[in-house]
Amino acid sequence: MIEKADLSVIIPTYNEYENILHLVEVIKTKIPEDLITEIIIVDDNSPDGTGRLIANYIDDPLTRVCTGIQQQENSNNFAINHRGSVVKLVCRENKSGLISAILQGIKSSTGRYILVMDGDFSHPPETVPVLINELLHDPNCIVVASRYIRGGSIRGWPYKRLLLSRLAAKIAIHGLSLCNIRDPISGFFAFPRYIMENIMIDTYGYKFLLEILVKARGVKVKEIPYTFVDRRSGESKLDARVMLDYLSAIGYLYRYGRKSKRLTKYKEEQRRRSVLFLSKAARFYTVGATGLLLNYIVSMMLTKGIVSNIWYIQASTIGIFLSITSNFFLNKIWTFEDRNFSSSNTLKQYSKFLGLSTLGAIVQLMLLFLLVHYGFQYATSLILAVAAASVSNFLLNKKWTFREKIWG
Numbered sequence: 001m002i003e004k005a006d007l008s009v010i011i012p013t014y015n016e017y018e019n020i021l022h023l024v025e026v027i028k029t030k031i032p033e034d035l036i037t038e039i040i041i042v043d044d045n046s047p048d049g050t051g052r053l054i055a056n057y058i059d060d061p062l063t064r065v066c067t068g069i070q071q072q073e074n075s076n077n078f079a080i081n082h083r084g085s086v087v088k089l090v091c092r093e094n095k096s097g098l099i100s101a102i103l104q105g106i107k108s109s110t111g112r113y114i115l116v117m118d119g120d121f122s123h124p125p126e127t128v129p130v131l132i133n134e135l136l137h138d139p140n141c142i143v144v145a146s147r148y149i150r151g152g153s154i155r156g157w158p159y160k161r162l163l164l165s166r167l168a169a170k171i172a173i174h175g176l177s178l179c180n181i182r183d184p185i186s187g188f189f190a191f192p193r194y195i196m197e198n199i200m201i202d203t204y205g206y207k208f209l210l211e212i213l214v215k216a217r218g219v220k221v222k223e224i225p226y227t228f229v230d231r232r233s234g235e236s237k238l239d240a241r242v243m244l245d246y247l248s249a250i251g252y253l254y255r256y257g258r259k260s261k262r263l264t265k266y267k268e269e270q271r272r273r274s275v276l277f278l279s280k281a282a283r284f285y286t287v288g289a290t291g292l293l294l295n296y297i298v299s300m301m302l303t304k305g306i307v308s309n310i311w312y313i314q315a316s317t318i319g320i321f322l323s324i325t326s327n328f329f330l331n332k333i334w335t336f337e338d339r340n341f342s343s344s345n346t347l348k349q350y351s352k353f354l355g356l357s358t359l360g361a362i363v364q365l366m367l368l369f370l371l372v373h374y375g376f377q378y379a380t381s382l383i384l385a386v387a388a389a390s391v392s393n394f395l396l397n398k399k400w401t402f403r404e405k406i407w408g
């Protein structure tokens, strides 16, 4: 048994008795020789016996001889051909819809690459190697077989169905802003498994590709043309109910897209605010450092006889006063970019700033006393006390003196 495949081909089936075996055989001949491949049929207990047919095919000793199996497998739901391709059958009890069938197939698969196609020959097996080659060429994109690019077409559909399909594609493109694809409702596509890793597929919709395109937004898409051929035999499951489901799925994806856009916007806003907050804090602390320097220089000049020779306490008081004043103006102009220089406003802000600086000094001293009292080292206590006082000083001045929001 193959442990891990390179490629998993997922084919959902419901009443495809007349198509599926032939399709599997043809696909086997189209897959590049060097790829270990599993073909996974997901059948919803088709009343026409599609599931049983596949199970018998897998079990059939002739299949095994033809495909060169060496040893007897103990599970009865896979078969290996001569290139190492496995055919697996996933049986589900009830008809539960196309998306969930594809999802179930993917869950049961192991391939690094996944290819999804219908089981009614509408998706020509000749296009399978083209999809695979494109994907191997650029393994980070979704390769979509498209009916609506140059070279693509639809054969055998009545005019009404052509129109409906075209309309459905347009609704998806415009409604969901999918500008990099012409056939977003294609059911024939291939992609690397990792794309599915961070997204939750909702089985409620009808088009699997749409779910990926909206939820893995930004993923690279490559379209290759193909001719969709109406089913050879059997009946299409497209009915009014499916169309309604489709429209409500578009509505759901539209709301999903808006929600994730809002979320991205919110995250961007938060990032912008944190940058703003940090840059203001950095400016506030730079201003604080210039204040310290000014305080030091002034105190020195006044005590060492350069300008005068006054008592050091007086000199320090003048130094503190000057540094608080210069801090105030620098913060007003540079940190908080406040351009209201009316005398009443400036005076009011200045007194608040002065008051908060005094309060900061008192808090710092009290904290220092308490920390040292409770056994902390002086140096550690000093750092903690200065940090606490300067942080509260910044926040209070931001909010109360310069009337800004704390965050941002």
Ligand SMILES: Nc1nc2c(ncn2[C@@H]2O[C@H](COP(=O)(O)OP(=O)(O)O)[C@@H](O)[C@H]2O)c(=O)[nH]1
Pocket: 011, 012, 013, 014, 015, 016, 042, 043, 044, 095, 096, 097, 098, 101, 117, 118, 119, 120, 122, 231, 235, 236, 237, 238
């Ligand atoms: N397992 C499973 N396969 C389904 C279901 N509905 C459709 N299919 C298969 O999905 C593929 C596309 O369905 P089809 O009726 O051909 O849709 P159309 O091509 O849009 O007309 C075919 O292989 C169907 O057999 C379902 O509910 N469960």
Ligand SMILES: [Mg+2]
Pocket: 118, 120, 122, 231, 236
């Ligand atoms: Mg079909």
